[in-house]
Amino acid sequence: ALAQLIDEGAVQEAAIFDHDGRLLAFAAGDNALLPDIPGEKQLQQVRKKGQYAGIESMPNKAMSLRVLAWVSSNSYTGKSYILQFSQAVPKQIESDAETVRAVYRDYQELTLSRRGLKRLYGITLTLSLLVVLLTAISAAFFISDRLGSSLEALAEGTRAVAQGDFTGQHPIRSRDELGALTGLFNQMTNQLADVKRASEQQQREVESAKGYLESVLTHLSSGVLALDADFRLRSVNTSAAQILDAPLHQMQRMPLQQIAERFALLNSFCQTITEAFASTSNGEWQRQIERLSRNGTQILLMRGTRLPQGSEAGYVVVFDDISHLLKAERQAAWGEVARRLAHEIKNPLTPIQLSAERLQYKLSAKLDEADARLLQRATQTIVSQVAAMKNMVTDFADYARGPVLKLTRVDVHHLIREVLGLYEANAVPITLDLRASRAEINGDATRLRQVLHNLLQNAQDALQGVAQPKIILSSEIVSGEIHLRVLDNGAGFSENVLSRAFEPYMTTKTKGTGLGLAIVKKIVEEHGGKISVNNQLDGGACVNISLPLTEEVRV
Incomplete structure (x- = not known):
């Protein structure tokens, strides 16, 4: 049957295969020994769909048409076979097919090239976008860092200025508004620094003057009290506390009345200050008082002045302890008195004593016993009193003159x-x-x-x-x-x-x-x-x- 088909010219090759693809029968018009065995993929398609048809290029042959069909047997065995027919394609059709194939192959190549180009263009565009994005991010970071560093520097400088540090100077990195702001900030800090230096210099001068004044008041022998307008103690020097023998440094901001209540020995002193300022018309007064202190009577020479009205209104009291001065003056006066008394009294004492002794010597023998005893007692009294007066004169002389010490x-x-x-x-x-x-x-x-x-x-x-x-x-x-x-x-x-x-x-x-x-x-x-x-x-x-x-x- 296969040979008949070939002889009739219906097909060029015919072959029968079993279910597993083994060759059972074959016939060919060109005396070929074996047919073209179908591939496993083709066999599977036949088993699945029942047929296969396709134009194939056979090895070392021209283009041919392959047809595979699934044939079932009518016998009681129930076996199935695969029938294959092959027919060479006409030259013209083969040529056209080859042309189409070449075009298709070119199309496939162009399609593959298009995909590669698309991928290349996509990769290139992606890389370009990434480069642009990274460049933009870097530029943003650079600009942000530049702007942020300047703003941070200004913020840090502002905090330093708030804490009193005016020495910071920040570099001007641009000529825009931020650079102008930085320049103005530097100018402001320079001006503030100049003002601070001038203020510190003035404060040092004030402190120096204050220290000098305190040093003068501390070493001043006179006592000095500073009172406010309500007669509260504002300041006091060391001599004032020593003269009054009271802890005046612990009584600052205390009214004079309260000081007098706490220290009874200062009552007359505080009362004199209050009364003197109340009675003066020109704001100045001078008084000498005698007060009782722990060491006895103390004589103070006091002078007071009312300060001009204003923020520093108040009073100043200066006083000295003149007890020793008065004692020295009194001793000098007594020394002069003693010297004159010694001079005036000592001269007639010896003649008086000699005259009394001479009277006793001359008259004692001429008087009776009673009168003689009376004369003796009188003479003895004169002599003893003259001796007492001589001792007194000697004391006067010792007090009046200062004998040279023999050290x-x-x-x-x-x-x-x-x-x-x-x-x-x-x-x-x-x-x-x-x-x-x-x-x-x-x-x-x-x-x-x-x-x-x-x-x-x-x-x-x-x-x-x-x-x-x-x-x-x-x-x-x-x-x-x-x-x-x-x-x-x-x-x-x-x-x-x-x-x-x-x-x-x-x-x-x-x-x-x-x-x-x-x-x-x-x-x-x-x-x-x-x-x-x-x-x-x-x-x-x-x-x-x-x-x-x-x-x-x-x-």
Whole structure:
């Protein structure tokens, strides 16, 4: 049947294959030994769809038409076969097909090239977009950083200016509005810095002037008080606190009335200030007051001035302690009086004594016994009173003139024991408490003995009538000086006598000139020392003498 089909010229090749694609029969018009075996893909299409048709280029052959058909057997075996027919395509059709194929192949190549170009153009465009985007981002970051750094610098400079730092200067990086703003900011900081420097310079000058004024007031011997318009204490110097012996530095902004209430000893002082400013018409006044202080009576010379009205309105009070000045003037006056009295009284005393003794000598033999005894008593009275007056004149002379001291190295402890040897038989016991480790001074031993005798004699006189009298003589070293204290358990000094104890003719004794402590004070001051008197809390008087020690000789 296959050969018949070939002979009839219907097909060029015919072949039958089984279900698995094995060749069962074959016939060809060109005496070919084997047919073109269909591929597995073609066989699968036949099994699935029942047929296959296509124009194929056979190896080393021209183009041919291949047809595959699925044929089922009618026999009882039920086998199926695949029938293949092949027929060569005519030359003209083959040529046209080849042309179409070449065109299609070119089309495919162009299609593939188009896809590549599209991909290349897409990649190129994407890369270009990425480059542009990155460039834009970089430019944005650059511009933002440039603008942001300038703005941040201005913000930092503004914070620095707010904290008082005007030294910052920022570079001008552009000529736009931001650059102009930066330039104006730098100009502003320069002006603020100049103003700050001028203000600091002015403040330093004010502080320097204030410090100078405070230094002057601190070292000023006069006391200075500054009061506001309501008489509240604004400022006070050191001398004011020392003169008034009160913690005035702790009373600032306190009214004078409250100060007087807290410190009773300042009552008269505060009252004088208030009354003086109330009574003055020109805002200035000067007064001298006498007030009671812890160390006795104190005399103050006060001057007050009202400050001009305004923000600094108020009052200024300046005062000095003239107690020592008045005492010095009084002592100088008493010295002059004593010198003249000594001169005027001493001359007639000797003739009076000699005349009385001569009268007794001449008349005693011519009178009876009673008259002779009367003459003797009268003469003796004249002679004893003349001797007393001579002693008084001697005291006057010692007080009036300053004898030249004969300074030598004196051991005060040795001098004390030497003087106390004269008081061994005294009824009043004298206790020594010599604690000073050094006791050598430059002094006049004779004048210092006079000081010790005078003080011990005064202590004995003060203890008359005391049940258990006692005198304590002590020594100690304080700040490079030797302090001598004579203490007794008598009645002490009265308030009136305590403030004027060293004035001439100030005495509580029924007998005496009142020059003892005045002479003692003068001798102590001639030795470069100080003397003070006060009453003890448990009764009795205390005389304190401080004398400078000699420098230690180091070997």
